[in-house]
Amino acid sequence: MRSIIERLYREHTAAPDELRTLLAGCDSRNLELINKKARETAQARFGNKVFIRGLIEIGNCCHNDCYYCGIRRSNRNIERYRLDKETILACCREGHALGFRTFVLQGGEDDYLTTERATGIIADIRREFPDSAITLSLGEKSTEAYEAFFRAGANRYLLRHETHNPAHYRQLHPAGMSLSNRLRCLDDLKRIGFQTGTGIMVGSSGQTIDNLVEDILYIAQLRPEMIGIGPFLPHHDTPFGKMPAGNLEQTLLLLSIFRLMHPDALIPSTTALATLTPEGRERGILAGANVVMPNLSPPQQRSKYALYDNKASMGAEAAEGLRLLQARLEKIGYTIDMGRGDYRLI
Ligand code: SAM
Numbered sequence: 001m002r003s004i005i006e007r008l009y010r011e012h013t014a015a016p017d018e019l020r021t022l023l024a025g026c027d028s029r030n031l032e033l034i035n036k037k038a039r040e041t042a043q044a045r046f047g048n049k050v051f052i053r054g055l056i057e058i059g060n061c062c063h064n065d066c067y068y069c070g071i072r073r074s075n076r077n078i079e080r081y082r083l084d085k086e087t088i089l090a091c092c093r094e095g096h097a098l099g100f101r102t103f104v105l106q107g108g109e110d111d112y113l114t115t116e117r118a119t120g121i122i123a124d125i126r127r128e129f130p131d132s133a134i135t136l137s138l139g140e141k142s143t144e145a146y147e148a149f150f151r152a153g154a155n156r157y158l159l160r161h162e163t164h165n166p167a168h169y170r171q172l173h174p175a176g177m178s179l180s181n182r183l184r185c186l187d188d189l190k191r192i193g194f195q196t197g198t199g200i201m202v203g204s205s206g207q208t209i210d211n212l213v214e215d216i217l218y219i220a221q222l223r224p225e226m227i228g229i230g231p232f233l234p235h236h237d238t239p240f241g242k243m244p245a246g247n248l249e250q251t252l253l254l255l256s257i258f259r260l261m262h263p264d265a266l267i268p269s270t271t272a273l274a275t276l277t278p279e280g281r282e283r284g285i286l287a288g289a290n291v292v293m294p295n296l297s298p299p300q301q302r303s304k305y306a307l308y309d310n311k312a313s314m315g316a317e318a319a320e321g322l323r324l325l326q327a328r329l330e331k332i333g334y335t336i337d338m339g340r341g342d343y344r345l346i
Helices: 002-011 014-025 026-048 085-098 117-126 142-154 166-172 179-190 209-222 248-261 273-278 282-285 320-329
Strands: 049-050 052-057 100-109 133-137 157-159 196-204 227-233 333-338
Touching: 002 014, 002 026, 002 248, 014 209, 014 248, 026 179, 049 320, 052 085, 085 100, 085 117, 085 320, 100 157, 117 133, 117 142, 133 227, 179 196, 179 209, 196 209, 196 248, 209 248, 227 248, 227 273, 227 320, 248 282, 273 282, 282 320, 320 333
Parallel strands: 049 333, 052 100, 100 133, 133 157, 157 196, 196 227
Antiparallel strands: none
């Protein structure tokens, strides 16, 4: 086990069998070791700095019906909302005044948000905040739509592939959604020039060690600039409402594997990890993450963007709680970097 970790640290790679061994049998001592190696790797690239992104959840209307997700179409028990352009711009203004230089617009796949409406919003943010990065996380779109978003001024796009295994994909999504389309989207995004993020939920229903190895190999081949890893958390109004949450140790292990294989990547310590356990945010950073995404959405809408139960969005998870976040990061020896934090090879 130690030699696999050493090889990941020195050569940034491991054979499929080695990854299998690591994922199947990493005990707490080896988890500590790999977290430490990943932390050292992140610190060598980024110092003790953590980038912040202001997350604006622009709407929870979604035509998809993913079995795991609280804002899925079939959930009749949530109040739907969408933010209009002025509200989104007001969130950006508030964030910019607080020092944010990246805005992440995330939302369900909402047919109301046509390419024209979305590009209008992107162009207005670009015009008003020329010094800031615009990240989108709006799901699967046509090639032409992605090109229009890029031309309008968006820089980055987050789209987790969720799983690279077709049989596992079918366990998570209804007919009508397709893994090949999701992968086509990721290829498009890369080719168009977006800094592209992908990733998975750890512990999603039916996920096997072999699936995880497949995901690691896919990500190694795609070489995304950003990698999003968080535990699956159940939402009571979904078909997976009674499934157990993803495991903390497995999430931290995967985070460290991705850091060691992708030393330059931007890897968030996710809200899901912070929701799973009180020290989750810090544990993620100590396992090699270097980004946090405080919530910049209007506080009265936050509870409606309920992807899973008890989703954290206040306190250190909130943009207005930046000082609290700073204090918590300082306790573990880190500080906030207020820059745009673009991907760069060092
Ligand atoms: N619609 C866009 C998309 O599909 O990428 C963005 C919104 S989607 C809700 C953002 C991410 O939330 C998904 O990629 C998924 O990994 C995560 N997510 C959804 N339900 C979740 C759950 N129950 N537990 C943990 N993460 C979840």
